Amino acid sequence: MTQVRQKDWVIAARALWARAGALPWLSGPGIIVGILLVCLPFALVDVPPLIDIPGHMGAAAIEAAGPGNPLEKYFTWKWVFTLNIGGGVLMKVLGAQFGILAAGWWSTVLATGLFAGGCLWTIRMLNPKGGHAAAWSLMFVFSFPLLTGFLNYILATGLALTAFAASLWLEKNPRARATMLIVAQPVAMLCHAIGGLLLALLVGAHALGRAIDELPEGWRWRDLTNRRWLETLDWKAIAHRMWLTCWPLLATVVTIALWKIFSPEPAASTNVWRWDQKAWSFVLTLRDQSQLLDAGTTIAACLLVLVGPFLGARWRWRQGLPALTVFALFLAIPSDINGSSFVDIRLLPVAAMLGLGLQDWSGARKPEWAKMVAYAGMGLLAVRLSVTAWSFAGYAEDYNKQLSALTHVEPGSRVLAFVEHTCLDESWRYARRDHLASLASLYRQAWVNDNWAVPGLHMVVPRFRPGRNFTADPSEFVWSARCSGGWRRNVDSALKYAPIERVDYVWLIDTGLPRRGDPRLQLVWQEGRSLLFKVRPLGIPTWKPKDF
Structure with missing residues (x-):
C-alpha cells in the first residue's frame, strides 16, 4: 500500500511539473531552494569573507559617523552622482536600522541571492524544459566577482538578471514591462555602470535573437543576395516589433547622459586593455580553495558547452545571443576604466552562467544524457558549496x-x-x-x-x-x-x-x-x-x- 501511495505521489508530481512547463529545479520552489543553498554559507560568518567586503563596511562606518565620532577628524564623506554607489546606499538604508555589521552581512547576502535568483529565473523564462545545466550555472555565482567582494557590481548584475527575467515574464503586458524596465535600468546603472549596462544588453540581444528565430525556416542557407526572398520579408513589421521591445532601453542612454553631465571628472581618465589578464581570467574565474577542484570544474564546464551540440543540445538565437553578446563585451571592453580595475573579467562568469543555463538539452539525442548533465551538475555544485561553507568557517576563525x-x-x-x-x-x-x-x-x-x-x-x-x-x-x-x-x-x-x-x-x-x-x-x-x-x-x- 505504501509503495502504491509513493508511486501515486511521483505520478502526481510529474504531472504537476509537466503542467508547469518547467524542470523541477526551475519551478518556483526549486528556484527558492537554489537561492537558499547558495546563501547558506553566509550563515556561518559575521563578516562575509569576501576580499572587498570589510572595505565596504569600513566605508559605511565612515558615512554613518555622527557628530563627536572620531572618524569625523580623519575623513569626509561626499555623496557624488556616480555609477558605483549601490552597495553604499543599501548599507546606509540597512545600517540605520540594524547597524553597520548587520548591514554589511545582509547587503552581501541580498546581492548574492539576486545574482543566483536572477540567473535561475532567466533560465526558467528562456529554457524551462531544457535547462538541465542550471546547476552548472550556479557554480559561477561564487566566482571572481563575488569572491573578490565587488558588492556594487554583484548587486547591479543581480538586478539586471532579475529585471531581464521579469521583462520576459511581462511580455504579454507591454505597458507594465516598459514601466518596469524604465525604472530598473537607472537603479541598476547607479549600483554599477557595467553591471547595470547588462540589462540593456540582454534585453536588446534577446530581442534581436527572437527576430532572427522568427525568420522563415532555412533562411541561413538561402542566398541573401536573392532580392525576391528579401522582398518577401515584412521588414516594417520586424522593425516595429524591435522598436516596441527595445524603446524602454532609452532609459539607459538617459542615465549615462545624466552621469556624464553631473558627475565629477574622474581622477584618471585612461582606459587600458590587458590581454594577458583576459587570458588568465579563463583559468582564475573559479579560483577558490582547491586548484584541482576549481580547474576541473572549469574544464568540465567548457567541455559541456563545446561537446553539448554533438549530443543534441542547442541554443536558439534568443537563448544563445545574450550569452554571446556578454562574452563579446568581455573581449572588447577595457580592463581598467577611469581608475577602476578588473572591469572586463567580471563579465566572464555572467557569460558562462548564461551559456550553460540556456543550452537547451530538451532535444538531446538520448534523454539519459540530459539527466546525466543535470545530476552531475547537482553533485558537483553540492561539493563546491560544501567546500565554500567549510572555507567560510575557516575564514571566520581567522x-x-x-x-x-x-x-x-x-x-x-x-x-x-x-x-x-x-x-x-x-x-x-x-x-x-x-x-x-x-x-x-x-x-x-x-x-x-x-x-x-x-x-x-x-x-x-x-x-x-x-x-x-x-x-x-x-x-x-x-x-x-x-x-x-x-x-x-x-x-x-x-x-x-x-x-x-x-x-x-x-x-x-x-x-x-x-x-x-x-x-x-x-x-x-x-x-x-x-x-x-x-x-x-x-x-x-x-x-x-x-x-x-
Whole structure:
C-alpha cells in the first residue's frame, strides 16, 4: 500500500511539473531552494569573507559617523552622482536600522541571492524544459566577482538578471514591462555602470535573437543576395516589433547622459586593455580553495558547452545571443576604466552562467544524457558549496584571530596597516585579508590607510594624510619575498618610508616580523605572523616576539 501511495505521489508530481512547463529545479520552489543553498554559507560568518567586503563596511562606518565620532577628524564623506554607489546606499538604508555589521552581512547576502535568483529565473523564462545545466550555472555565482567582494557590481548584475527575467515574464503586458524596465535600468546603472549596462544588453540581444528565430525556416542557407526572398520579408513589421521591445532601453542612454553631465571628472581618465589578464581570467574565474577542484570544474564546464551540440543540445538565437553578446563585451571592453580595475573579467562568469543555463538539452539525442548533465551538475555544485561553507568557517576563525588585535587599539586612534598580499605562485587559496584593516574604522572608530578614495569614483575623502603614499588603498599592500620578485615592496621597505611618527599604531597582518627593528615600535599583540605595535617616541619593546 505504501509503495502504491509513493508511486501515486511521483505520478502526481510529474504531472504537476509537466503542467508547469518547467524542470523541477526551475519551478518556483526549486528556484527558492537554489537561492537558499547558495546563501547558506553566509550563515556561518559575521563578516562575509569576501576580499572587498570589510572595505565596504569600513566605508559605511565612515558615512554613518555622527557628530563627536572620531572618524569625523580623519575623513569626509561626499555623496557624488556616480555609477558605483549601490552597495553604499543599501548599507546606509540597512545600517540605520540594524547597524553597520548587520548591514554589511545582509547587503552581501541580498546581492548574492539576486545574482543566483536572477540567473535561475532567466533560465526558467528562456529554457524551462531544457535547462538541465542550471546547476552548472550556479557554480559561477561564487566566482571572481563575488569572491573578490565587488558588492556594487554583484548587486547591479543581480538586478539586471532579475529585471531581464521579469521583462520576459511581462511580455504579454507591454505597458507594465516598459514601466518596469524604465525604472530598473537607472537603479541598476547607479549600483554599477557595467553591471547595470547588462540589462540593456540582454534585453536588446534577446530581442534581436527572437527576430532572427522568427525568420522563415532555412533562411541561413538561402542566398541573401536573392532580392525576391528579401522582398518577401515584412521588414516594417520586424522593425516595429524591435522598436516596441527595445524603446524602454532609452532609459539607459538617459542615465549615462545624466552621469556624464553631473558627475565629477574622474581622477584618471585612461582606459587600458590587458590581454594577458583576459587570458588568465579563463583559468582564475573559479579560483577558490582547491586548484584541482576549481580547474576541473572549469574544464568540465567548457567541455559541456563545446561537446553539448554533438549530443543534441542547442541554443536558439534568443537563448544563445545574450550569452554571446556578454562574452563579446568581455573581449572588447577595457580592463581598467577611469581608475577602476578588473572591469572586463567580471563579465566572464555572467557569460558562462548564461551559456550553460540556456543550452537547451530538451532535444538531446538520448534523454539519459540530459539527466546525466543535470545530476552531475547537482553533485558537483553540492561539493563546491560544501567546500565554500567549510572555507567560510575557516575564514571566520581567522578573521576573529586577526581582529583580536583591535582590543589593544584605543578608540579614535590612527592605525597604519600593512597586509601581505599573496600571489598565485605562492598559494592558490586566497587569504582574503586584503581589506581587513578597514574594520578598525567600524570597531574602534580609527583612521586606517585602507580606504578607497579615488575622486569621482568613491565617496570617502581623507582629511588626515600622514604621508604622500600612505593615505588610502593600495598603500596597505606589501608582498612576501617569494612574490616580490625583487621589485615589489616588502614590509621592510614599506616601514622604511612609512610616516610612523604621525600614527599611533602599526598593524602588520600576516607579514611576519620586520628584519629591522625600530625603537619607536612597541609590540603589544601578536598572533602567528601578525603583529600590532604601539608607536612611542624612542620606545623600547617590552615583549619578545614568538618564533615563526
